[in-house]
Amino acid sequence: ARKIIIDTDPGKDDAVAILLALASPELEVLALTAVAGNVPLARTEGNARRLLELAGRPDIPVYGGCARPLVRPPVTAEHVHGDTGLQGLILPEPSVPARPEHAVDMLVGILRGAAAGEITLCLLGPATNLALALVKAPDIASRIAEVIWMAGARSEGGNVTPAAEYNVHADPDAAEVLLNSGIALTLLPLDLTHQVRLTRERLTRLRSIDAAAARAVARMFSDADGSPQREREQEGIPLHDPCVIAHLLRPGLFVGRRINVAVEIVSPLSLGMTVADWFGVTGREPNATWLNQADAEGFFDLLLERLARLP
Ligand code: BDR
Ligand code: CA
Numbered sequence: 001a002r003k004i005i006i007d008t009d010p011g012k013d014d015a016v017a018i019l020l021a022l023a024s025p026e027l028e029v030l031a032l033t034a035v036a037g038n039v040p041l042a043r044t045e046g047n048a049r050r051l052l053e054l055a056g057r058p059d060i061p062v063y064g065g066c067a068r069p070l071v072r073p074p075v076t077a078e079h080v081h082g083d084t085g086l087q088g089l090i091l092p093e094p095s096v097p098a099r100p101e102h103a104v105d106m107l108v109g110i111l112r113g114a115a116a117g118e119i120t121l122c123l124l125g126p127a128t129n130l131a132l133a134l135v136k137a138p139d140i141a142s143r144i145a146e147v148i149w150m151a152g153a154r155s156e157g158g159n160v161t162p163a164a165e166y167n168v169h170a171d172p173d174a175a176e177v178l179l180n181s182g183i184a185l186t187l188l189p190l191d192l193t194h195q196v197r198l199t200r201e202r203l204t205r206l207r208s209i210d211a212a213a214a215r216a217v218a219r220m221f222s223d224a225d226g227s228p229q230r231e232r233e234q235e236g237i238p239l240h241d242p243c244v245i246a247h248l249l250r251p252g253l254f255v256g257r258r259i260n261v262a263v264e265i266v267s268p269l270s271l272g273m274t275v276a277d278w279f280g281v282t283g284r285e286p287n288a289t290w291l292n293q294a295d296a297e298g299f300f301d302l303l304l305e306r307l308a309r310l311p
Contacts, residue, residue, distance in 0.1 A: 010124075122245065130178060
């Protein structure tokens, strides 16, 4: 099995990503690291533990990480995820505590102890934890197999400002550290994740699965009348973060190109914008694989098949 660490700010779509990973025998989840993002760190860290218990995997360790972005004030997204981060879902207080070690120190330690290329990092939130680990211990860059990050936007424009996607906007300085790190990096931007939508029809399929985890996911994304939340007028709710895990399981579901990506960290108007050189006009070396096409049907077939395997 491929060894992964999931760095996350759950977050409703983060929750789906975590459950998908736990349901997949091709992956060995070594740890979850929590970061401040959609909701403050205390919630994201607690939600990570709640989700592990829901999936029957309280043995997987959870480490709390950075409580705020590297440089700027926190930006949360309660309007999307609710005050708890998992709106619609009421999960019991977790029985297993978080590990005492800080996520950044754990990352440095585990990467230094592993063979080069042994561990893949899945980033589902702002990149603060990994960026700080890279600042603290630059030698870990060469030990990471790959970083797969739900981040950025080009053709779609932003979802938090007209220019920027949330995970980059929330900590653009961390994004810059990561983009300049030389680590093999795959980005799943809004260009891609906006194609992967939980529609009314897919929600109905999800509801027919007789498993607690599947029911929990259905509840998080349903209105009282059973329609997909918020996006009723549109084509369904985008499931951003689970695409990261699906990419590991079925790389053929997504298509993209190796390009250079830079991030705006100065302009107030376009802070956190990913300047993605799709046509290679800058002459700058590619530093990321930018995925921008998804097989949404294939994704949902995989997701529903896997959620049905959980308790
Ligand atoms: C990203 O922002 C968060 O709100 C989601 O969990 C996802 O990681 C989408 O822009
Ligand atoms: Ca997230």
